[in-house]
Amino acid sequence: MFDEVTAVMRSAWYWTCLSGYRCHVAMDPVIRLRSAVALAGRFPVLAGVDLDVWPSEIVLLQGANGAGKTSILRACAGLLRVAAGEAVVLGVDLTADPRPVRRRVGLLGHASALYDDLSVADNLTFAVRAAGGDRRRVAPALERLGLLGRLPSTPLAALSAGQRRRVALAVLVARDPELWLLDEPHAGLDAEHRDLMDALVLDATARGRTVVLASHERHRAHAIAGRIVEVAGGVAVAPAGPIGGVGPGRGASPIPAVEAGRVA
Amino acid sequence: MWRDAVLVAGKDLRVELRSRVTTNQVAPYALIVLLLFGFAFDQDPYILTHAAPGLFWVAVLLCALLAIQRSFGLEAADGARDGLRMSGLDAAGIFLGKALAVAAQLAVLEAVLAGGIVVLFGARLGHPLLLGATCVLATVGLAAAGTVYGVMAAGLRVRETLLPLLLLPVVAPVLLGATQAWLAAVGLSSGGGWRWLTLLAAFAAIYVALGVLGFGTLLEEA
Incomplete structure (x- = not known):
């Protein structure tokens, strides 16, 4: 209830700022990266990223394969160590210790991060309880993702790639973290569940959550994103700014806040 | 920490109950190892009786390797280790x-x-008391040391x-300690079996402490 009220107030506040002033200076960004460098071995997968993401935004990272989109998401999840620069997510300094942020962040990656031998329901129950959540969230999440009938008791190994993706998404819905990081969220889903994916993202931001997604499905991703950030060579090279026609409740940020070579 | 430990142990044991790898593969493997030892010693009753405690613990070590490989193999598949890290579970709880x-x-x-x-x-x-204490301490030591080294090897392709x-x-x-304690328990060794338990208890205590204190760092670095 409190989250919904906060989200409505935030949306109303955004609308008052539509003239483009940098009103967000009064708020703390959910993600703040400054010259963030991350290494995979000796190879710099992030080579000095600057990025700000504000509460309730939907930000689309787009770029070629190997550009660094997944690395940005993993760094924000606290899974990829930021070796240099500034990296603060949900107020947690990732360069000092990324572990405190993880329970507050959900990452839907290429892998499902689930156990093949456990049933769908067991996987969800473990994930929710491990994150400190209430197991009563499991059933509504299964229902929301259409994982009904015999599916909850089916071992994950017996599911198709699309069904596994839905189970991973159900974990995210059941956990309902403050920051959703989605890496190619539409991959493997049929048309019906792609629509559902979009609805879940919009619903999450309406409840005050923040979403950063990386996607090659431009048409779909552009339809829900409030702002686009171009990534290349491990840096955010060019902000595309807000997408026209996107208003509050769809994760819009009215402030492009573009600086030379920076994305804010 | 204990809540997280029970949660992780329950998950791992549920996976084993569903997959039945321990009962359908590792247990038969253990019995085959014993049979091969029997063939190697040519059914000589004297040698087999005297060597039985040592052969038992060698077989336990080989089975422990499989159990530990399996335990961390679960986490390596399909990014499950990332899921575990993202859950925010206490590292000491995961270790335990x-x-x-x-x-x-x-x-x-x-x-x-x-x-x-x-x-x-x-x-x-x-x-029975000496034998039971030996098994408990040796099992705790093997499981603790195996979990510490298992997570160290977990992130490597050559694990x-x-x-x-x-x-x-x-x-x-x-x-060494478990074999000698067992020999003492069946009267095949002149030394006191209880002093070997000290060695087993010290080993178990060291690796439990190492795991509780260091598992978080090892999990991050793996």
């Missing part, structure tokens, strides 16, 4: 949970192997071959 699950599987395998050496080698089980190389030399004191 994984070690508890390995220890539970080892306890089952030890029961199977004990039956095996009695039937195949004609071995005696002797002093299947590296783990035995790391673990087997380290657990030599468990093999």
Whole structure:
């Protein structure tokens, strides 16, 4: 209830700022990266990223394969160590210790991060309880993702790639973290569940959550994103700014806040 | 920490119950190892009876390697380790949970192997209290050390071959202590069995402490 009220107030506040002033200076960004460098071995997968993401935004990272989109998401999840620069997510300094942020962040990656031998329901129950959540969230999440009938008791190994993706998404819905990081969220889903994916993202931001997604499905991703950030060579090279026609409740940020070579 | 440990142990044991790898693959493997020892010693009752405790613990070590490989293989598949890290579970709790699950599987395998050496080698089980204490301490030590070295090898592509190389030399004191304590329990050794338990208890305490304190760092670096 409190989250919904906060989200409505935030949306109303955004609308008052539509003239483009940098009103967000009064708020703390959910993600703040400054010259963030991350290494995979000796190879710099992030080579000095600057990025700000504000509460309730939907930000689309787009770029070629190997550009660094997944690395940005993993760094924000606290899974990829930021070796240099500034990296603060949900107020947690990732360069000092990324572990405190993880329970507050959900990452839907290429892998499902689930156990093949456990049933769908067991996987969800473990994930929710491990994150400190209430197991009563499991059933509504299964229902929301259409994982009904015999599916909850089916071992994950017996599911198709699309069904596994839905189970991973159900974990995210059941956990309902403050920051959703989605890496190619539409991959493997049929048309019906792609629509559902979009609805879940919009619903999450309406409840005050923040979403950063990386996607090659431009048409779909552009339809829900409030702002686009171009990534290349491990840096955010060019902000595309807000997408026209996107208003509050769809994760819009009215402030492009573009600086030379920076994305804010 | 204990809540997280119970959660992780429950998950690992549920995976084992569903997959039945321990009962359908590792336990038969353990019995085959005993049979091969029997063939190697040419059914000589004297040698087999005297060597039975040592052969038992060698077989337990080989089974422990499989159980530990399996425990961390679960986390390596399909990014499950990232899911575990993202959950925010206490690292010491994860260590204790994984070690508890390995220890539970080892306890089952030890029961199977004990039956095996009695039937195949004609071995005696002797002093039950000393034998029970030996099994408990050796199992805790093996599970704790195995979990520490298991997570060290977990992130490497060569983990299947590296783990035995790391673990087997380290657990030599468990093999020595547990074998000697068992020999004392059945009256085949002149030394007191209880003093070997001190070695087993010290080993277990060291690796439990190492795991509780260092598992978080090892999990991050793996």
